[in-house]
Amino acid sequence: MSTPPSSPPRPLPPGAPPSTAPGGDGAGTAPAPAAAPATAAGTAAGTAPATRRAASTAGRLGQDTAYVATALPLALVSFTVLLVGLVLALGLLVTVLGLPVGAATLGAAVLLGDAERRRLELRGTPLGPLELAPVAGRGLRGVLQRLADPRRWAALLHGVGALVVALVTSPVLVAWWATALGGVTFWFWDRWLPQEPGTVTLVDLLDLPVTEAQLYALVGLVAALTLAPVTRACAALHAGWARLLLVGASRRALTARVAELGARGTSAAAAETQALRRLERDLHDGPQQRLVRLGMDLSVAERRLADDPDAARALLVEARRQTAETLAELRALSRGIAPPVLVDRGLEAAVVAVAGRCTVPVAVEAVLPDGRPAPAVEHAAYFVVCEALTNVAKHAGAATAAVRLGRTPAGRLRVEVHDDGVGGAAAAKGHGLAGLGDRVAGLGGTLEVRSPAGGPTVLVVELPWQV
Numbered sequence: 001m002s003t004p005p006s007s008p009p010r011p012l013p014p015g016a017p018p019s020t021a022p023g024g025d026g027a028g029t030a031p032a033p034a035a036a037p038a039t040a041a042g043t044a045a046g047t048a049p050a051t052r053r054a055a056s057t058a059g060r061l062g063q064d065t066a067y068v069a070t071a072l073p074l075a076l077v078s079f080t081v082l083l084v085g086l087v088l089a090l091g092l093l094v095t096v097l098g099l100p101v102g103a104a105t106l107g108a109a110v111l112l113g114d115a116e117r118r119r120l121e122l123r124g125t126p127l128g129p130l131e132l133a134p135v136a137g138r139g140l141r142g143v144l145q146r147l148a149d150p151r152r153w154a155a156l157l158h159g160v161g162a163l164v165v166a167l168v169t170s171p172v173l174v175a176w177w178a179t180a181l182g183g184v185t186f187w188f189w190d191r192w193l194p195q196e197p198g199t200v201t202l203v204d205l206l207d208l209p210v211t212e213a214q215l216y217a218l219v220g221l222v223a224a225l226t227l228a229p230v231t232r233a234c235a236a237l238h239a240g241w242a243r244l245l246l247v248g249a250s251r252r253a254l255t256a257r258v259a260e261l262g263a264r265g266t267s268a269a270a271a272e273t274q275a276l277r278r279l280e281r282d283l284h285d286g287p288q289q290r291l292v293r294l295g296m297d298l299s300v301a302e303r304r305l306a307d308d309p310d311a312a313r314a315l316l317v318e319a320r321r322q323t324a325e326t327l328a329e330l331r332a333l334s335r336g337i338a339p340p341v342l343v344d345r346g347l348e349a350a351v352v353a354v355a356g357r358c359t360v361p362v363a364v365e366a367v368l369p370d371g372r373p374a375p376a377v378e379h380a381a382y383f384v385v386c387e388a389l390t391n392v393a394k395h396a397g398a399a400t401a402a403v404r405l406g407r408t409p410a411g412r413l414r415v416e417v418h419d420d421g422v423g424g425a426a427a428a429k430g431h432g433l434a435g436l437g438d439r440v441a442g443l444g445g446t447l448e449v450r451s452p453a454g455g456p457t458v459l460v461v462e463l464p465w466q467v
């Protein structure tokens with residue numbers, strides 16, 4: 001395992017002193033043999049970086065040229081697709097179709113923006129991810145959420161404006177490459193040009209003391225020497241436009257996201273505080289009151305034991321019933337805190353146990369992958385099922401209910417609770433569903449209650465697998 005001591009490169013030859021004392025005579029009397037290897041190394045080190053630099057300049061020129069040359073076709077596609085989409089959306093705005101067409105156009109703008117990001121990655125200048133506002137709703141809500149996202153509009157502006165940038169950079173690129181290649185090789189292909197006697201060339205016109213081939217070679221050389229920086233500038237123009245509208249907008253979005261995460265933390269903390277308060281209240285109202293009564297009953301029974309054993313026995317029977325009830329209540333409360341079956345055997349087992357206790361028959365279907373979600377996520381999912389099934393038992397008047405657990409294609413945990421009851425569930429009416437909403441939002445998930453009057457009721461929760 002140990003590294004051989006000779007492996008690190010040593011700058012000094014073996015005979016040389018390990019270090020030269022500063023200011024000492026040693027500085028002036030460097031050993032003569034050291035000079036030769038040092039010079040040789042110096043020359044080798046001088047040519048190697050030069051070759052490497054030339055190769056990297058050529059590589060970069062190739063990358064920049066490819067990047068700028070492909071910008072025009074992509075910009076043409078972007079411009080056409082996005083403008084047609086936009087005009088179509090505006091035209092259809094009077095009908096219902098305008099909004100989805102507009103949202104689809106923004107979707108295309110995002111895809112094209114992503115293509116630009118990939119192109120920049122290939123060029124070696126990664127742009128960073130496109131941060132878009134999350135779309136939670138489906139149907140019209142999803143469409144409106146997309147339309148309200150300034151980042152999607154920025155992507156659209158990028159796609160349309162890219163054509164203007166490409167119309168500037170493409171001719172410059174073509175002109176520079178043509179001048180460089182054509183000028184430097186003019187002497188070669190000049191002989192095949194038709195030579196009309198009496199043709200006035202540029203050299204004649206300006207009365208220059210050089211031949212035509214020399215002039216074009218000079219111009220070609222200048223173009224060749226400036227080719228790399230000019231191509232680089234063209235590429236930088238495209239990259240700058242992309243950065244301004246794709247990442248600039250994303251960066252602002254990131255700031256907004258930090259704020260959202262802060263709010264999420266606050267709502268999670270609020271949900272926890274609320275849960276604690278409720279637990280405190282439940283303990284106070286339930287088991288504590290029962291235990292107080294139990295104590296009183298027992299002391300009365302103790303006093304009566306001698307003179308009225310029958311009354312005492314009745315009190316003791318009552319006390320035993322109270323004990324059993326208190327125990328059941330405490331069990332129910334502790335299930336609300338952290339059910340051991342959930343911790344030990346996972347979400348599916350815990351949900352099957354809850355479903356078994358429900359007064360309505362509940363079918364449980366679980367299609368979950370092997371690994372378990374984060375504990376906080378399992379916990380929240382479990383509470384969702386508990387609350388939803390309690391609601392089914394309390395309010396729905398349902399004949400059957402079903403719980404489905406699964407994983408979405410996006411890798412989120414999906415919990416569905418269906419019942420065939422009367423419907424009309426709403427978070428605003430009570431605390432249970434609203435509390436669930438806070439808990440789920442605190443983890444970055446979504447809660448949806450579909451419960452038309454007359455039923456059926458479906459509660460859908462999606463939670464990130466990991467938090």
Ligand SMILES: Nc1ncnc2c1ncn2[C@@H]1O[C@H](COP(=O)(O)OP(=O)(O)O)[C@@H](O)[C@H]1O
Pocket residue numbers: 391392394395396397419421422423424425426427428429430431432433434457
């Ligand atoms: N599965 C359901 N079927 C019918 N109505 C429901 C259902 N779930 C909830 N509700 C209705 O929605 C209201 C809000 O529920 P919830 O927030 O859990 O409050 P709580 O259960 O404390 O009343 C309930 O009071 C009830 O009227």
Ligand SMILES: [Mg+2]
Pocket residue numbers: 387390391430432433
């Ligand atoms: Mg409830």
